[in-house]
Structures are given as structure tokens and as C-alpha cells.
Amino acid sequence: MNEELRMKRAARFAGHEEEDFALRPAHVQAENFSVFYGDFEAVRNINCAFPEGLVTAMIGPSGCGKSTLLRAINRMNDLIPGCRAGGKMVFDDEDIYRRDIDVVLLRMRVGMVFQKPNVFPKSIYDNVAYGPRLQGIKNRSQLDELVESSLKQAALWDEVKDRLPANALGLSGGQQQRLCLARALAVKPEILLMDEPTSALDPKATTKIEDLIAELRGKYTIIIVTHNMQQAARVSDLTAFMYEGVLVEFGRTRQMFTKPKEQQTEDYITGRFG
Amino acid sequence: MRLKTRRLLDRAFSGMGLIAIGVMALALVVILTPIISKGTGAFVFRSTIEHRKVMSDHWGRGNADRVEKAKGQAAAARKPVYDLLSAFESELDTMPRAERKPYKKPLRDLQKALQNLLGPAPGARTPVLIRQQYGATRWDRAKIKLDEVLYTEEWDYSNPEVLGVLVKTPRVEQFCGTKLEPLFAYVEENSKPMMQPRWTFYWQFLFDTSKDSHIFGGIGPEVLGTVYLTLGAMIFAIPMGVIAAIYLCEYAREGRVISFLRICISTLAGVPSIVFGLFGLAFFLNTIHISDSKSVLAGALTLSLLILPTVIRASEEAILAVPRTYKEAALSLGAGRWHTVMTVILPAALPGILTGIVISMGRAAGETAPIIFTAAVSVGRPLLPSQVLSNPTPALPWNIYNLCTEHEAVDEIRHVQFGMVFTLVAVVLLLNVVAIIMRAKISKKLRG
Numbered sequence: 001m002n003e004e005l006r007m008k009r010a011a012r013f014a015g016h017e018e019e020d021f022a023l024r025p026a027h028v029q030a031e032n033f034s035v036f037y038g039d040f041e042a043v044r045n046i047n048c049a050f051p052e053g054l055v056t057a058m059i060g061p062s063g064c065g066k067s068t069l070l071r072a073i074n075r076m077n078d079l080i081p082g083c084r085a086g087g088k089m090v091f092d093d094e095d096i097y098r099r100d101i102d103v104v105l106l107r108m109r110v111g112m113v114f115q116k117p118n119v120f121p122k123s124i125y126d127n128v129a130y131g132p133r134l135q136g137i138k139n140r141s142q143l144d145e146l147v148e149s150s151l152k153q154a155a156l157w158d159e160v161k162d163r164l165p166a167n168a169l170g171l172s173g174g175q176q177q178r179l180c181l182a183r184a185l186a187v188k189p190e191i192l193l194m195d196e197p198t199s200a201l202d203p204k205a206t207t208k209i210e211d212l213i214a215e216l217r218g219k220y221t222i223i224i225v226t227h228n229m230q231q232a233a234r235v236s237d238l239t240a241f242m243y244e245g246v247l248v249e250f251g252r253t254r255q256m257f258t259k260p261k262e263q264q265t266e267d268y269i270t271g272r273f274g
Numbered sequence: 275m276r277l278k279t280r281r282l283l284d285r286a287f288s289g290m291g292l293i294a295i296g297v298m299a300l301a302l303v304v305i306l307t308p309i310i311s312k313g314t315g316a317f318v319f320r321s322t323i324e325h326r327k328v329m330s331d332h333w334g335r336g337n338a339d340r341v342e343k344a345k346g347q348a349a350a351a352r353k354p355v356y357d358l359l360s361a362f363e364s365e366l367d368t369m370p371r372a373e374r375k376p377y378k379k380p381l382r383d384l385q386k387a388l389q390n391l392l393g394p395a396p397g398a399r400t401p402v403l404i405r406q407q408y409g410a411t412r413w414d415r416a417k418i419k420l421d422e423v424l425y426t427e428e429w430d431y432s433n434p435e436v437l438g439v440l441v442k443t444p445r446v447e448q449f450c451g452t453k454l455e456p457l458f459a460y461v462e463e464n465s466k467p468m469m470q471p472r473w474t475f476y477w478q479f480l481f482d483t484s485k486d487s488h489i490f491g492g493i494g495p496e497v498l499g500t501v502y503l504t505l506g507a508m509i510f511a512i513p514m515g516v517i518a519a520i521y522l523c524e525y526a527r528e529g530r531v532i533s534f535l536r537i538c539i540s541t542l543a544g545v546p547s548i549v550f551g552l553f554g555l556a557f558f559l560n561t562i563h564i565s566d567s568k569s570v571l572a573g574a575l576t577l578s579l580l581i582l583p584t585v586i587r588a589s590e591e592a593i594l595a596v597p598r599t600y601k602e603a604a605l606s607l608g609a610g611r612w613h614t615v616m617t618v619i620l621p622a623a624l625p626g627i628l629t630g631i632v633i634s635m636g637r638a639a640g641e642t643a644p645i646i647f648t649a650a651v652s653v654g655r656p657l658l659p660s661q662v663l664s665n666p667t668p669a670l671p672w673n674i675y676n677l678c679t680e681h682e683a684v685d686e687i688r689h690v691q692f693g694m695v696f697t698l699v700a701v702v703l704l705l706n707v708v709a710i711i712m713r714a715k716i717s718k719k720l721r722g
Contacts, residue, residue, distance in 0.1 A: 074606060079598075081528060108608035118599035120618055121720040130617070131607040167719070180603070187607055 024051035027191060027221040028073055032087035035068050035077060042068045044245040045087065055213060055222045057236035057253065059229060061273065065245040066225045070193050073223065074110035075103050108135065111189030115196045117176030119168040124160050127168045127179055131187035146186050154182035155212055174205025181212065192216065194224040198231065210235050229269060233257050241265045313696020316689045320413035321474040323348045324393055328408055328490045344470050351467035354460055356395055362454040380448040391419035392468065404486040411490065412689065413471035420465050424458055479693060487653050488677060488690045495656040497697065499667030500639055502657065503649060506574025507581060507638040512631055515585030523593045524615055543583035548643040550580045555647035570662035573649020580644050581634035588630020592623035625716040632709030636702040642671040652676045670698045
């Protein structure tokens with residue numbers, strides 16, 4: 001992340017030093033929420049609220065259930081046979097696991113960026129326009145506008161504006177991941193889920209994605225799963241530390257990385273295990 | 275020691291692999307060489323004047339002036355033959371009856387042999403069968419016919435220790451001292467001017483209807499019938515197969531019913547094709563009376579059932595090979611299952627599905643047993659597209675079998691049999707090549 005931005009962020013944080021982020025209105029809230037894979041309880045009875053407009057990082061060792069929790073928010077776990085949820089996941093005053101919820105509508109409001117760039121084998125334009133087209137937008141100029149603004153938001157416009165009809169698979173890994181971000185943004189979601197979005201990228205591309213997250217902060221509620229603790233420290237306002245399916249600690253990032261309340265958190269952050 | 279053993283094993287294995295591949299390549303060469311060399315003989319061969327006559331009489335082909343000229347040359351070359359014959363006949367008339375009699379049968383045999391070679395004598399009554407209206411149309415056949423004019427063949431069974439021996443005696447011995455004696459030397463020497471052999475490329479073989487059950491002409495109705503049957507089978511099998519595969523992969527919940535269905539599909543793929551043929555007869559024709567007689571429709575339906583498991587399997591595998599991440603991406607953008615399938619999964623699975631389809635097309639084109647009872651007849655005219663619902667058709671695989679086993683002049687039409695086999699193999703190979711190219715092109719497009 002470039003130094004200037006870091007300074008800006010620091011300044012912004014300084015202003016809110018005393019504000020308790022938890023007092024911000026929760027955008028999504030887990031209430032006694034559990035996820036089971038068959039008999040295995042991958043996420044255990046979690047209570048936490050993800051505040052609106054902030055970046056929340058989820059950290060923890062592999063298999064601790066952080067990805068499962070993330071994917072529960074847009075019900076991506078439905079794809080896995082034998083996976084079911086218990087408790088409530090409240091989004092916009094509604095439990096998204098209620099029977100009469102339209103999953104498609106939910107997913108339009110909750111965008112997602114995956115671990116590996118998963119652009120479609122289509123043109124760059126069609127990739128970004130995929131979501132809007134699903135929503136029934138056929139007007140070419142409207143689509144053009146959406147594609148442009150989404151690509152700009154993802155800081156990809158300048159690199160691809162001359163080759164929008166080219167196959168997206170011709171882009172570099174970092175560009176592909178930003179294209180995935182643009183594709184998710186084109187749907188105009190309220191929440192953006194990111195499942196280790198930089199784990200397949202080189203440091204330079206990672207920096208770009210992190211910068212983007214900083215820019216999107218405030219406009220979207222962002223929840224990011226990461227293995228990289230420095231990344232969590234750099235990009236997030238709040239951090240959740242999970243271990244073996246349990247939410248061990250959830251709080252402001254600065255506080256968590258400087259003086260964690262739980263011994264387990266401290267051990268993990270300082271690299272004693274994980 | 276262990277290293278030695280491992281090396282030995284490696285060497286033994288690669289040796290065996292090489293042998294296996296070598297045997298396969300050899301088999302391929304052994305199979306394809308006669309198919310190609312003899313099959314092309316149906317298209318490219320030395321045609322005699324008789325072939326040109328058939329072509330101009332029945333299809334109005336060839337330069338009329340040139341054909342007339344060649345005809346004239348041939349007739350001029352043949353004239354001495356007929357002159358000698360009539361001279362011999364008048365010689366016979368002068369003979370006493372007892373002397374005349376022994377010549378009667380040899381003369382008849384000679385006239386027959388000559389007719390086989392040259393066609394009916396000028397001025398003779400035109401025979402009813404088309405095959406008897408012309409002589410040998412191909413130079414290779416003409417040479418055999420010429421041999422039959424020059425020699426008589428008899429089986430000698432006098433030695434009980436060995437099998438019968440074919441003894442050839444020059445026919446001239448039967449006519450020693452008569453006016454016919456010089457005929458044989460003349461025929462032998464002047465066979466070329468009499469037959470006017472010339473290299474011909476008879477590409478119309480692919481499209482011509484046969485005259486007098488494949489004695490002359492081409493394999494047009496068979497090729498067309500095969501095309502109808504194959505396309506028909508694809509029309510039924512592709513939508514059913516692809517939809518079934520999508521359902522099995524994307525919609526069905528894994529359970530006992532689905533596993534049972536999968537077992538059924540695998541079993542269906544292993545059912546012998548003749549059973550499909552009998553089923554087609556029993557169900558489509560005898561039970562639901564889809565048409566009054568055998569028909570292209572019934573055959574196509576039967577073939578489609580035969581290739582359905584292959585199409586389903588190939589499509590299923592192609593769909594399952596689509597990266598899960600595509601599906602996740604589409605779903606996360608708010609696509610329903612239907613949209614995910616149509617916009618992401620099917621396009622990505624298309625190369626695999628197409629390959630499966632084209633390979634099963636090759637299978638449908640070549641299958642014989644399913645169409646024996648449901649669609650195929652030995653002789654027929656080319657069908658109009660409007661007739662396929664009710665009419666049977668000749669088709670390459672069935673007619674190959676038929677011409678090789680049941681034709682009344684099997685030996686006369688070897689070139690047609692090989693031509694058909696060649697065409698069928700070429701069609702199937704072509705389809706496979708198309709599949710490979712298509713697959714390569716689409717996956718290249720998908721890879722970017």
C-alpha cells in the first residue's frame with residue numbers, strides 16, 4: 001500500500017479513535033449461527049455483527065471455519081451437499097436462512113470475490129455485464145456505462161478500455177482478480193465478501209487489491225477472509241479471530257493486533273501456531 | 275540390485291507398450307490398406323467403352339461426339355469377331371448333322387462369354403435385364419471376361435487324394451480346324467481396341483442411383499439414407515441426451531433413484547445393438563405403429579436410443595469438467611440455476627459435448643443391426659425429405675452386408691462393396707476429424 005494512502009487512513013482512524021465500531025448499525029448479524037457439514041460442526045454458535053460500511057477481516061488457521069462463515073452470508077454453502085445451517089443470519093432484518101428467501105435476490109445484494117480469479121471464458125465486457133444482464137438490463141448504453149464505472153471502481157479501466165472485446169482469460173492474474181471485483185460491483189451489491197482474494201496473487205497485485213479495498217471502504221460493507229495477518233492489519237477496521245469453528249475474539253483491528261484480550265489470539269498473531 | 279530391478283521393469287514395460295502400439299498400427303495398416311486401395315477403385319478405374327455407353331444412355335453424360343467416335347472404333351475392332359462367328363455359322367450349315375452337333379454347346383458357351391465381354395452382338399435382340407445389355411464396364415473385369423473367352427475352366431476331381439483342381443484349357447482347342455480358329459488370337463490381340471480402356475474418375479459414384487441392383491451406377495441412395503438416419507438419430511438424441519446430462523449433473527439430488535438411473539444408462543450403453551434393432555421393431559413398428567412399413571423415422575429413433583447413453587455420458591463428463599469456480603461465480607452474481615447452466619456451464623462444456631456428439635454420429639452412421647428391422651432395404655430410390663417419415667431407405671452399413679452376402683452377382687460388384695466400405699469409413703473418419711478440429715477450436719477460444 002502506498003505511503004500516502006496509509007497516512008490518510010491513519011488520519012481517518014485517528015479521528016474515530018474513540019468511536020466504538022460496534023455501535024455502528026449492523027449490516028449483517030449472526031445470531032447463534034452454526035454450520036454443519038453432515039455431522040461435523042464447522043462453525044459453532046457464533047454471535048457477531050458486521051457493521052455497515054466498514055471492513056471486517058476474518059483471520060484464523062486453516063480449517064477454522066472462517067471461509068464457511070463467509071460463504072454462509074450469501075448462502076454459497078448451499079452448493080455443498082449435506083451442508084446445513086443452524087441459528088440465524090440476519091441481513092436487513094430478515095433471516096436469510098428462512099425458507100421463503102429468494103437466494104438469487106440475496107446474492108445480487110451480497111457480492112463475492114473468490115480465492116482464485118474465476119473470470120468466465122468470455123470477453124472482458126461480457127464478464128462485467130454478466131450480472132446486469134441477469135437483472136434484465138439490455139440497453140447497450142446503460143450497460144456500457146455500468147461496465148465503465150465498475151471497471152473504474154476496480155481500477156482496471158485504463159488497462160482494458162481498448163480491449164474490452166478480448167477474452168478475459170488473456171489478462172494477468174491480478175487483472176483477472178480486479179475484473180472479478182468489477183464484475184461483482186456491477187451488480188451493485190450492498191455487501192462485498194472476499195474469500196482470500198489475494199492468496200493467488202503476487203505482492204504487486206496484492207497491493208492493488210488492498211488499495212481498492214481501502215477505496216471501497218464506506219461504500220460497501222466488506223468482509224474479507226485472509227491468511228495474511230499483515231493484510232488484515234492493513235485493510236480492516238474490525239477483525240474476527242476464529243479457531244476451530246469458534247469465534248474467539250472480535251474487535252477493533254488496532255486493538256486486536258496491539259493488545260488482544262485472549263491468549264489464543266495473541267499466540268496466533270505472534271505466530272506461535274497456525 | 276533394486277535399481278537394476280526397477281530399470282528392468284521400466285524397460286520391460288516400455289517394450290510391451292511399444293509392442294502393443296506396433297500391433298495396433300499394423301492392424302490399422304492391414305485393415306485400411308485394402309479398404310483404401312480397393313475402395314478408391316470404385317471411383318478411379320480404367321473404364322471401357324461399355325461404361326461410357328452406360329453413362330451416356332442412362333445419365334446423358336460424356337461428350338456425345340467422342341463417345342460416338344469411340345463406339346465406332348470399338349465396333350470396327352469388334353467387327354472381325356462377329357464376321358468370324360457368322361462365317362463359322364455358315365460353315366456349320368454346310369456340315370453334316372453328326373459333325374455339326376459337337377460344336378453346338380461350345381459355340382453357345384463362346385457366344386455367352388463374348389456377350390459378357392462385349393455386350394449383345396449387333397443386331398441381336400436387346401435383353402431385358404440392364405446388366406445383359408452391356409459388356410464389361412471396367413477394364414479389370416474385362417480382363418477376367420477375356421480370360422473366360424479364351425479358356426474354359428473345369429474342375430478335375432480325378433485324384434481323390436487332393437481337392438479338386440481347376441484346369442484351364444484354351445477354348446481354341448474346341449474349334450481346331452474351323453473358321454473360328456483365328457478368332458481367339460484376334461480377340462487376345464485386339465482386346466484394347468475392342469474395349470477402349472481409359473482412366474476415369476467416376477466421382478458421381480457417390481450420388482448415382484444404382485442400375486440393376488448395383489451392377490452399374492453408384493451408391494447415392496445408400497449415402498443419402500445414411501445421412502437421413504444419422505441426422506435423424508442426432509435430432510432425437512442430442513436434445514434428450516444433453517438435457518438428461520444437465521439434469522443429472524446440475525439438478526438431480528444424489529440419491530438412490532439417481533444412482534439407479536446412472537446404472538441404467540451404463541447398462542443401456544452395453545446392450546448389443548441387435549437388441550436395439552429388435553426393440554425398435556417390436557416397439558416403434560409393431561406396438562405404436564409409427565409407420566406402416568420400416569421407415570427412416572423408426573430407424574432414426576432406434577439409432578438415437580442406441581447412442582443416447584454415449585451422448586449422456588460424454589455430456590455429463592464435459593459438464594462435470596467445467597471448473598466449479600465458474601458456477602460459483604455465476605451464482606454469486608445472482609444467476610439462477612437455469613441461467614448458470616445456459617450462460618456459463620454449457621458454453622464451457624461445449625467442446626466436450628460436441629466431441630461426444632460427433633463420435634456418436636460416427637457410431638450411428640456405421641451401425642447395421644438397429645436398422646435391419648426398422649429402416650433398411652436392399653434396393654431403393656433416393657428418398658425425398660418428405661418421405662422419411664413413412665419410407666424405408668437403403669443405407670451404407672446394411673447394403674455393405676447385403677451386397678457381400680445376398681447379392682446374386684457378388685463377384686461382379688466387388689468394386690461397389692469396397693467403394694461402400696471406403697465411403698462409410700471415410701464418412702466416420704471425417705466426422706471424427708471434424709470433432710477433433712471443433713474441439714480444438716472451441717477450447718482455444720475458451721482458453722483465450
